[in-house]
Amino acid sequence: MAMDLWGFKDTRELEKNTSDYPETILKEQISALGEKTGFVLYGKPIYMRIKETEVEYGAATIFNVVVPALDDYNKTLLIMYSNFEGNYPVAISVGKSFAEDMEDFRPQYECKDLDSFKEALKKILSSNEVMEMIKTLYSKANMLVS
């Protein structure tokens, strides 16, 4: 029998041990959007590698809201910036595109740990700006669905 020298047994164990990681938490919010709206809206991540050396992060996760009733219309809700080597810090940008951020990187939130990340995410997802976007997209989609 082949030797298994890894420090984890299977993906379930891996998932249990990464539940507090920013990518996991963000993914949960992305999934929650679909569940909460009956999939009239749902979230979708898009990954971009950062090539700019002036930006201290290596990866961008673009959180897009998708509207199936509008032929999968996409709207960017936020962008999370992270590094491959560690979980924190992460940065979050709202209201700007990836290209805009790469030119002038000034994210609204920089999170050093889990608590500050959760706090920032909660603030963003319940902000007036984001709620208006969600309500507008939902209302446009619902008009076509019903």
Added chain:
Amino acid sequence: MRVIKVLFWNLYNKNLISPLIDLIQENKTDVVTLAEATNLDISALLNHFKLNGEDWKDIQFSSTNDIRVLAKKEVNIIPFKEEKHYSIYKIKKNEYVDCLLIVVHLLSKMNKSNEVQYNRAYNIARELNKYEQELFGGNERRTIVVGDFNMQPYESGICSGYGFNATMSAFHASKKTRKVNGEITYFYYNPMWALMGANKCVQGSYYNSSDKDDNAIYWYSFDSVLLRPYYIEKFNWDYFSIVEKTERYNFVTNTIIDKSRYSDHLPIKFEILGG
């Protein structure tokens, strides 16, 4: 996609409704793509066509930019994404995406350096690549990018392998991809090269006699159309041009663009033959 005639015009933030109507009618346009269009009275435009028995629609969900697209009712076109410097539209045929039409209005040289412009273009090109990947998967990409790039076809933001990778060479573009720094990079074909330097009065879509580097260029092809190789054989060269005038309006007077009465850009038009 059936035969489709497209017009692009940067309106210089003016309500150029009458010249636009003439352009659309005289060129039998099917899809109008516009930049700096926030002051255009779109309702009046649509009503005009309705009164003349033509049904046009405003293609927009939630625009945060100055780009607007109008299309004849029979063109099945819907917005996919609307960002600050670009908007992506799906042109559909029988419920599948037949063409991705992307309209851009990129950073101006007046506000930013060349380097900043190019870097912005590189990142926008990368974003657009991601959406193409999502929509076309492993199938051949059927994308057309039109708009005000604010760059000449030979500038890095457009022709670099890190930018739009747009070439003047149909031969090279037809290879579809090349490797740049080890990464597969998709070609665009840029037909605008054919219009530059032609021995006629108008040799670009923008005129400037005070180049900031004292280059003797005068005519700039800032407005471009870029085609994925799929469309090279479907491009109608006889129809393609920079539009200098209509029957009633002359956008060029005394050999320069009349920006006091019209826009500081000339419209461009192109046609894609059915495929």
